Amino acid sequence: MSVTQGVLLLLIGYIVFTIDKKKKNVPVPVLLLIIGIGLSFIPYFSSIEVTERMIYDLFLPGILFVSAYKYSTKAIQRHAPVLGTLSTVGLVAMALLLGLFIYGIAGWFESITLLGAMLIASILTPTDPVSAVSVLEEAADEQIAEVVDGESMINDGTSIVLFTVLAGIYTGERSFDLFSFLGEFLYVSIGGVVVGVLFGWVCSKAVHITHHRDYQVMLSIIIAYGSFHAAEHIGVSGVLGTVAAGIMLSYEFDHTNKEDHFREALSGFWNVVEPSLLALIFLLIGIAITPYLASAYWGLAILILIASIAIRFLIVSLVLKVFRRWRRLETTKQAFLVSWAGIRGTMSVFLILSLHARSPEEAGALLSISFSVVFLSLVIQSVGVYPLSKWLE
Incomplete structure (x- = not known):
């Protein structure tokens, strides 16, 4: 992507954000x-040319950092059991059940192996709250938005580990071993968190070296992208690191730093960067996504989307009922909204x-099916x- 193309895309984004007056009805990401x-x-x-490295190295660190920095540390304490379960056991269960469903019905549309179906399911397990959280905060209970937002930040790291293992098996680069998978999952996940905590703590202390706001903002950029690439460099999760x-x-600022201008400076900068990204x-x-939509299996994609929401509802309902804090609430409605x-x-x-x-040639059908489900999810669920x-209110 050239600089001119990037500037023109930013201009289009600016126009959309500026003229959009009804974000609740038609979220900006859909437009x-x-x-x-x-x-x-x-x-x-x-x-x-939109590549995976462009998205992973350039866009994800900034988007994830903004979400994490804005996320309340008190919300983590309140919902830690729910977030941890949904993002680990819940995610694996979701991938397994959805994969079996895809394998069971795919034969009506396209010949897909069980491994291919599981790979599609692993692609569709991570969630993206960008289109939903701001609406949920205004229209629903705040704790629902907190769960959706918190889960999405954590399950991104989990989903990458699951996808990497399945993709390696699919392309013949590796074989599956349960203990090897669990060991890799723990190493990548815990390692990413450790790197991120250390990076965030050190930089939160270093911010006091200067009281110049511009330099403090510069340090926040280092935290966002430095923690990501430092974690990736040593083979752990850059997503969880960021x-x-x-x-x-955010925790350090809440507990050790009482000067509001730190947050004002950072928020002023990242509130501009976030919509730009x-x-x-x-x-x-x-x-x-467009080249893949022409050959998409829309009937299969619709069935997969419906099944993914239903399976997620089942898993979310079970998780919410397990923990007492949620057991006293009307979990059916909340579970469905979290699932949607x-x-x-x-x-x-x-x-x-x-x-x-x-695998550009062998995985053609998998790519087309996955892209079509993502497209339907972004449009239908966001709107x-x-x-x-x-309605549920």
């Missing part, structure tokens, strides 16, 4: 996605592009969050 699909038919923009660093920085990423997703708000987005697109880079939350 950007549709515009991106339209841009893919213009040769100047269709020439943009999330842990952002949460650690979101504008670019959703326009680029629209451009990248589990939209597939940026991380799923990254995993799809990663599979394309590994439905607000009316559904008001």
